[in-house]
Amino acid sequence: MANLRRFVRDRSNIFFVFVLPIGIVLLIGAQFGGDSAPQVGVVTGPGEIGNTIRNALAAEPEIAVVDYATEDELVSAVERGTISAGVVVPADADAMVAGGETGDIGFIARPDGLGPQLQAVVAEAVAVAAAQTDTVRYVSGLGVEAATAANAASEAVTQVPEIDVTVVTAGDALFPASLGQFDIGASSQVVLFMFLTGLAGSAAVIQTRKLGVATRMLGTPTSVGTIVGGEALGRFVIVLLQGIYIVIATILLFQVNWGDPIAAMVVLVAFAAVGAGAALLFGTLFTNDQQAGGVGVVAGIGLAALGGSMLPLELFGDTMRTIANFTPHAWANEAFADLVRREGTLADVLPEVGVLLAFAAGLLIVATWRMRRVLTVR
């Protein structure tokens, strides 16, 4: 209890434990959860050609069009990687084409990234804009009078059938289409933050030791196991509360789907035990809470990244996927993936929960051994 009260009294904890996780879920959802189609910038005057090109691009399902006022702005956006490529339709394009000349459309892309490939998409839009003019020009070129050529072209367009390009998709999606914008971010961040909060709790363990509270308790008929158990229980409750809070908050704010509620709760409990074990171990490894804090942040963020809390495990390479299995995060993330993406039940996540509990037990055993050493060997 003393541990809990000490935790609540520090107001900055409120930010790190309750505000920050929601902020990050929001940020990740906004960055990756939404439409990730490549953005193509467009600079165009009021003319017909520019309009046609812009509309043709906007009609493409996997391209997002962004308008820019000037070519300079568009070029720096491409250079800085804000957008993938750009098109510049000169203001006099319509006049040039009407006067029988060639209208020069500029495609702007970097040599790296997707830019060069996106030229095909822009070329298609330009071909749409040029179709009618090209037909009229060709027929006029055969010596036909302009007005007659235009009429013939209009009629020919109705007679010549279109050649359809039909697009179908195949394969099983890595992430189901029903997956909400915030679903991946929410479950991976709950894992990251619960562990981080656990490690931050190691500072409290160090304080308990430094202030001599633990040594004094040892003087009473209290075993090392009881001290470790008490400290661990305090951390466990805090970490679990944070986990439950994030789950409820993301359901309320972002309508995140967590799957089977009982199974999700079981995973949270198992992972909270891991967080508590890690807090205890850290608390016995360091004597200076600033050092523990620094190493804790690195370990917390680093292990989370390795365990698939920053990039979904499905997108890992083989080697990194194997390494990931050495982190408790990977097992928790995998359990949530079962629940959220594969509609799993309690039975499906039992293996992962088992591994997590084994992690927790291992950490606590080592922590108890370390605690006995640091408290008795002086």
Add this chain to the structure above:
Amino acid sequence: MTAAFTIAIKDLAQRIRDRSVFIIGIIAPLALAFIFNAIFGGGISDVGENITLDIGVVDEDRGPIATAFTEVLADIESGGFIELTTYPDEAAGRVGAENGEVGAVYVLGPSLSSDIISGSGAALTVIGNVDAPTTTQIASSIAEEFTLAVRRGNTAAVAALIAGSIGPDELEAVARDAGQTPSALALGTVEAATRQLDPTTYFVAGLSVFFLFFIAGMSVTSMLDERREGTLGRLLAAPISPGSIVAGKSITSVIIALVAMLILVIASTFLMGADWGSPLGVAVLAFAAVLAIVAIMTLVGGFAHTAEQAGNLQSIVAVTLAMLGGTFVPISGEGFLSTLSLITPNAWFLRGLGDMAGGSIADGLPAFVVLMVIAAVAGTTGLLLVRRSVRV
């Protein structure tokens, strides 16, 4: 001023003896950047990488149109933009798209050429892998552009026939000729420079700045510590002005932050292959960033009454700015978030490095100016606030 330096030298010695500064300032950013790079390397960012899209083709037609199309594809392949895989039949092609061997497969059906030439409707199919929407989009656009050209030829030939300038027997030849005539709209490519950091450098630079905040914050916390321990009172009893004490503390933070940055730049260049760009430009920009960060942390610390409070407030500000500035989650795309990120020194530092990477040192000037303005504004306000705390 001598007093300020004496205090700075004492503080430096104290901080070096406490190993946390090395952990937070050097080991932490390097270790995290290493992990981020191992996971994200190439996965999340394609800066500096030339991409080749895997596209398959099934030619069951083997007629003139299908041949012309595969020639177009071969041409694009020779440019290095796509890599073609030929499948014997539609079933094999579908399997290739399904299991992600290729991002998309063209199926040129058995009657494609004859249907188009005879003037009946025809269709060309693109089977796209569900997780490769961009490759599928590009594959479909390549096909659309090709079929538009074919149809343009056919339309021109039919129009010429309607206008009476050619006979029905000339249709096919004229269609081919018209399809190859240059269009009234020419698409020219302007190659843009890459003003963006490669993923390794991006992560190292972003994380370095993030951890610099914590080093910078120590100037205020160490003063509040001195107050708690009573040593501040003793300093004030000596003939030292409060300004000198604040200056001494700030100088310490600036020096430690600059040294940490120098070590990080050198270490990441040799250990991880980071490419920071011109040393002079990096030095100037890093100097401005350090001043801005120390200023912001002084300002934030100025609101606090105890060292714990200051440390907590500073952590909150550091984490928030890093988040918005794209340190943990790179922010790309045009939108509210990328505009919002420009309130952070983190984003300006990264942008300045990127601009210099794609141009010259002069291109880093806007970022330098913004950082210096942040430093001046936050620094002046911060010092005024902190002076209040210089009391017993």
